[in-house]
Amino acid sequence: MLALSESVFLGSGKAGVVLAVAGVVLIGLLAWMLWAERRLTRLERKINPPSNRP
Amino acid sequence: MKGIWKPVGPLLLLYVAVMTALVPLGPGLIECVSEGTGTYRVQGHGTHFLEAQDVQVVVRAGDAVYPAEDVVRQGTDVLAFRLALPDTLPSRSLDLFVLSDIDGSLLLSNAVFAEHHAVDPEVAVAEVDVPDYAPQLGFHFPFQPRVEETIRNLMWHVPLWFSMFVLAGIAFVASIRQLGAAGVTASDERARSASAVAVGLGVAGLITGSIWARFTWGTWWVDDPQLNGALVTTAAYAGYHILRESVDRPALRARLGAVYNLFAFVLLVILLLIMPRFSESLHPGKGGNPGFNTYDLDSSLRLVFYPAVLGWILTGLWMQQLILRMARLRERWEHTSQGIG
Numbered sequence: 001m002l003a004l005s006e007s008v009f010l011g012s013g014k015a016g017v018v019l020a021v022a023g024v025v026l027i028g029l030l031a032w033m034l035w036a037e038r039r040l041t042r043l044e045r046k047i048n049p050p051s052n053r054p
Numbered sequence: 055m056k057g058i059w060k061p062v063g064p065l066l067l068l069y070v071a072v073m074t075a076l077v078p079l080g081p082g083l084i085e086c087v088s089e090g091t092g093t094y095r096v097q098g099h100g101t102h103f104l105e106a107q108d109v110q111v112v113v114r115a116g117d118a119v120y121p122a123e124d125v126v127r128q129g130t131d132v133l134a135f136r137l138a139l140p141d142t143l144p145s146r147s148l149d150l151f152v153l154s155d156i157d158g159s160l161l162l163s164n165a166v167f168a169e170h171h172a173v174d175p176e177v178a179v180a181e182v183d184v185p186d187y188a189p190q191l192g193f194h195f196p197f198q199p200r201v202e203e204t205i206r207n208l209m210w211h212v213p214l215w216f217s218m219f220v221l222a223g224i225a226f227v228a229s230i231r232q233l234g235a236a237g238v239t240a241s242d243e244r245a246r247s248a249s250a251v252a253v254g255l256g257v258a259g260l261i262t263g264s265i266w267a268r269f270t271w272g273t274w275w276v277d278d279p280q281l282n283g284a285l286v287t288t289a290a291y292a293g294y295h296i297l298r299e300s301v302d303r304p305a306l307r308a309r310l311g312a313v314y315n316l317f318a319f320v321l322l323v324i325l326l327l328i329m330p331r332f333s334e335s336l337h338p339g340k341g342g343n344p345g346f347n348t349y350d351l352d353s354s355l356r357l358v359f360y361p362a363v364l365g366w367i368l369t370g371l372w373m374q375q376l377i378l379r380m381a382r383l384r385e386r387w388e389h390t391s392q393g394i395g
Binding site for chain 2: 019022023026030033036037040043044047
């Protein structure tokens with residue numbers, strides 16, 4: 001498995017692979033955070049509407 | 055306005071990603087290979103041998119400097135030259151300098167070994183006039199032998215650990231507050247959420263470190279106090295969550311978890327911050343090795359590194375808040391469901 005991954009990911013001129021993997025991970029994480037933030041805010045408003053807050 | 059800081063972390067990380075990808079690496083020398091009969095070929099990286107108006111090669115043994123002859127530019131990063139060294143040298147090990155009006159002065163330590171020459175540290179040598187070129191380069195990351203292009207990983211690997219320390223610190227403080235209170239308080243959930251993000255950051259730090267080790271040290275893992283300490287610390291924080299899940303009573307879970315978290319943080323400080331400084335280590339900045347800040351005299355790394363640290367800390371805090379809010383909502387929902395039921 002490691003040998004296979006080395007042939008795919010390691011070596012000169014593989015910066016594109018590195019960037020693609022890092023980009024997918026980072027963008028996926030940020031997309032999830034934004035999605036969670038919006039959904040949580042919506043749920044919090046639903047459970048605790050602004051009129052009920054002190 | 056309260057959550058205005060939240061996009062700052064990801065925006066900083068975006069800046070870091072762009073800079074990491076686009077900023078070129080400064081020039082450097084990778085290797086010098088003997089091709090027989092006093093001729094050598096030197097391989098550069100990011101150099102401008104063809105574009106430069108003047109390229110000179112000298113070697114240094116002790117305080118003596120010897121100019122190379124017949125310097126031929128075979129490519130933008132390949133030079134060939136011939137050395138006609140005297141029979142007696144101050145040292146058999148020679149440092150190589152390539153002097154260029156674009157790249158400045160490039161050094162390759164111990165590049166040439168003159169095994170058939172006699173050694174006399176006091177041997178008289180003629181003075182050689184060496185040009186003092188200042189590099190004419192744009193913004194770039196410093197070239198480090200062996201590290202080379204992977205120096206870009208500095209912007210990810212190290213800030214991940216800094217962010218992990220901050221989250222572990224939050225969990226530590228929350229655990230102390232939980233221990234000082236009666237029953238289950240909000241601090242318990244704060245400690246749990248901070249520890250969860252700390253584990254995630256620790257795992258990401260281990261993965262980025264392992265990939266870096268494979269390139270620079272030739273193996274995915276070495277028996278090094280810093281690396282082993284990082285693994286044990288991350289495992290200890292993962293153990294915190296296993297411990298919590300194994301206890302049903304909320305008050306006991308909160309108390310046990312808080313006590314365990316204090317020990318986990320002490321373990322982190324000992325294994326990652328103290329122990330590696332007192333033992334041999336391959337890791338930069340540990341075991342007497344210089345850190346990257348020692349090399350980075352032009353501060354180009356800092357323009358990306360510090361935003362990366364801040365970016366990961368803010369992103370980690372945002373993640374922790376998301377997990378905390380999810381847990382509170384779940385708790386509230388369960389409470390409401392039970393009330394209805």
